Amino acid sequence: MATMTEMDTSGAADPMVPRVARIRRRYREIPHTWTLELDSVADSPGFAPGQFNMLYAMGVGEMPVSLSGDPAGDVLIHTIRDVGAVSGALANLKRSQELGLRGPFGSAWPLAAAAGRDVVVMAGGLGLAPLRPLLYSLFATPEDYGNITLLYGTRSAEDILYRRELDRWRERKRARIEITVDHATAEWSGHVGVVTSLVTAGLFDPDNTVAFICGPEVMMRFSIGSLMDMGLPPEAVYVSMERNMKCAIGHCGHCQFGPDFICMNGPVFRFDRVRGVFGIREF
Numbered sequence: 001m002a003t004m005t006e007m008d009t010s011g012a013a014d015p016m017v018p019r020v021a022r023i024r025r026r027y028r029e030i031p032h033t034w035t036l037e038l039d040s041v042a043d044s045p046g047f048a049p050g051q052f053n054m055l056y057a058m059g060v061g062e063m064p065v066s067l068s069g070d071p072a073g074d075v076l077i078h079t080i081r082d083v084g085a086v087s088g089a090l091a092n093l094k095r096s097q098e099l100g101l102r103g104p105f106g107s108a109w110p111l112a113a114a115a116g117r118d119v120v121v122m123a124g125g126l127g128l129a130p131l132r133p134l135l136y137s138l139f140a141t142p143e144d145y146g147n148i149t150l151l152y153g154t155r156s157a158e159d160i161l162y163r164r165e166l167d168r169w170r171e172r173k174r175a176r177i178e179i180t181v182d183h184a185t186a187e188w189s190g191h192v193g194v195v196t197s198l199v200t201a202g203l204f205d206p207d208n209t210v211a212f213i214c215g216p217e218v219m220m221r222f223s224i225g226s227l228m229d230m231g232l233p234p235e236a237v238y239v240s241m242e243r244n245m246k247c248a249i250g251h252c253g254h255c256q257f258g259p260d261f262i263c264m265n266g267p268v269f270r271f272d273r274v275r276g277v278f279g280i281r282e283f
Contacts (some may be wrong), residue, residue, distance in 0.1 A: 019044075022039045031159070033081045036078050039075075041101060050109040052103065052130075053101055056099060057093070058098065063246075064245040067104060068243065069133065070128040077216060105119050107241075109131075109268055114138070117146055118204050118208055119148045120227070123261040135169065136149065151195055154181045157184070160179060176179075176220065184243075195219060196225075199223070199230060204231045213239050213240070239271055241257060
């Protein structure tokens with residue numbers, strides 16, 4: 001599948017120009033988290049896994065939201081946690097209501113780097129949303145890759161996103177789906193513990209594996225460490241940094257990350273490029 005840099009977008013709309021989108025469907029994923037499906041937007045340039053849109057709640061404000069649907073589909077999908085004024089206004093839109101949209105923006109998960117190799121995807125909490133388009137793309141052409149492993153950690157069983165798809169993905173050949181929770185109830189029969197506990201010896205061949213990671217930064221730091229302890233080199237690890245983005249053009253400075261602006265140079269980075277500043281809290 002072509003990436004955004006490989007696609008011919010000469011006839012596509014300028015991503016900076018706001019467009020109006022209408023809610024086709026809205027449904028609750030987990031507590032305080034909703035998925036919005038938008039009707040097709042005229043002249044949409046499409047998107048690549050890992051990119052984001054700027055969504056505008058009329059009269060309230062705008063915020064960046066990862067695209068979490070199938071890049072090969074004709075529906076734009078965003079999963080939003082209701083944690084503030086703008087996210088709350090967007091998450092509570094009803095069917096047929098409208099929102100503003102700009103995008104897509106940002107870098108993408110490098111599918112080409114994974115060709116012919118095993119793939120380890122590590123997600124923490126809502127970090128599965130930016131990774132879902134990647135998983136769609138991997139499973140669309142599984143013959144292009146080796147084994148595909150998803151390691152997913154959440155606080156509790158009720159915080160697990162996209163349950164039906166996780167169940168469907170488990171049935172795929174050469175796919176391994178492992179889920180762990182920090183806190184388990186009597187009804188939970190799966191793994192308990194942090195997501196790094198799922199990284200075990202023999203999980204992958206460090207010489208022929210690419211890893212993609214998204215989640216809270218502390219989760220990503222420890223996940224990278226566990227993978228590197230198993231021999232995976234830093235240049236084979238990609239992370240999505242999604243903190244503090246606000247304008248999508250590097251103008252406001254909120255998302256400056258060392259010499260980079262996450263909204264322009266990211267959100268997806270190869271880890272060896274940002275390793276020097278990755279663990280510095282001030283960034």
